[in-house]
Amino acid sequence: MIRSMTAFASAETDTPWGALSFELRSVNHRYLELNPRLPDELRAIETALREHVAARLTRGKVDVNLRFRASDAATAEIQVNDQVLDKLEAAAAAFAERFPKLTTDFASLLAWPGVLKREEVDQEGLRQAALDLLDVALADMVATRQREGERLGVFLRDRLDGIARTVDNVRTWLPDIRSALRTRLETKLAEITQGLDSARLESGRLEQELVLQLSRIDVDEELDRLSAHIAETRRVLALPDAVGRRLDFLMQEFNREANTLGSKSVDQRTTQAAVGLKVLIEQMREQVQNIE
Structure with missing residues (x-):
């Protein structure tokens, strides 16, 4: 079955760390030429990305554009580290006699290191999610090329x-x-x-x-x-x-x-x-x- 080198494909998904979206465009070319555009958080997948593309396509100039939109911190669930707060409370009680006029505001308290628990991005999980989404986009592109x-x-x-x-x-x-x-x-x-x-x-x-x-x-x-x-x-x-x-x-x-x-x-x-x-x-x- 012959396949055209001209095609467009896209795919997107939501992950626990944010939204991912791929756009693939290809035109005719003597060899396989890949031009990836990756966000800073996912530059480490470039080698694996090239391998995935080369496994599915043999010729064509292919532009690969990956976007990552991190989860909005405003909508994330707030988690407080009670152990850190207990230590701060004990310190405040100890200082109360020596510094009776000592005060603190709520925002400053939350800004103290360790008071809020922040969910770390699973870099390996995010990279794997991006490669899985790439495979979906590539499958769409191959199908378009075949049609x-x-x-x-x-x-x-x-x-x-x-x-x-x-x-x-x-x-x-x-x-x-x-x-x-x-x-x-x-x-x-x-x-x-x-x-x-x-x-x-x-x-x-x-x-x-x-x-x-x-x-x-x-x-x-x-x-x-x-x-x-x-x-x-x-x-x-x-x-x-x-x-x-x-x-x-x-x-x-x-x-x-x-x-x-x-x-x-x-x-x-x-x-x-x-x-x-x-x-x-x-x-x-x-x-x-x-x-x-």
């Missing part, structure tokens, strides 16, 4: 059908084209040799010239290679692996045979067929650039 790949597959197979029809048409025309060329060559050679002393002509020279001209416009080999490329492309499109590079190479081979067919053409039909092939091949090549 787009299916549409590209329909497009490419339709163009392959067009190339196959053109090859079949040229094969059908060849006997008539060769017959017409033979007639034209025989007429021209007869005009050239008219009035010449037949003794001066080498035996079989006319036939040799005719065979030479016919061999120069023989396109059977090009048509056979085009048919082979069609079959190979259909096979590659059905593979479960990343096939973009293989398809790109095949497009070069298709184009080479179409150019040769056009250069050997001696008939308007084959000239138009070569042009039509190049149009179909170029349409395929443009779409192949987006395939992983």
Whole structure:
């Protein structure tokens, strides 16, 4: 199954330490290029993040944006350390006789180190939660790439059908084209040799010239290679692996045979067929650039 390199995916979740959200964007690229943007609290996961992405994607320029919004302290449950308060109370009682005017306000009391219990962020738990969320976003991206790949597959197979029809048409025309060329060559050679002393002509020279001209416009080999490329492309499109590079190479081979067919053409039909092939091949090549 072919996959496109162009896709977008997102995922978000709430954790005990705050909200996490991923946004992934990918476009076509020759290799896998990863551009992560991570908050300071989660920069330590970059290596693992790259490994997770590389395990699911093989090509494409991928932007990974991770956001972390810590839990609002105003909504967090207030927990008081009674042991610290007991010690402060005892100290205040001891100081009361010596400092009868000593006072303290509630805010200052809460600000004393250790009076309020603050829940520490579990860094390992937060990192694992981020990587788990990344896997969710990657699964969404892969699914999106596959859906787009299916549409590209329909497009490419339709163009392959067009190339196959053109090859079949040229094969059908060849006997008539060769017959017409033979007639034209025989007429021209007869005009050239008219009035010449037949003794001066080498035996079989006319036939040799005719065979030479016919061999120069023989396109059977090009048509056979085009048919082979069609079959190979259909096979590659059905593979479960990343096939973009293989398809790109095949497009070069298709184009080479179409150019040769056009250069050997001696008939308007084959000239138009070569042009039509190049149009179909170029349409395929443009779409192949987006395939992983």
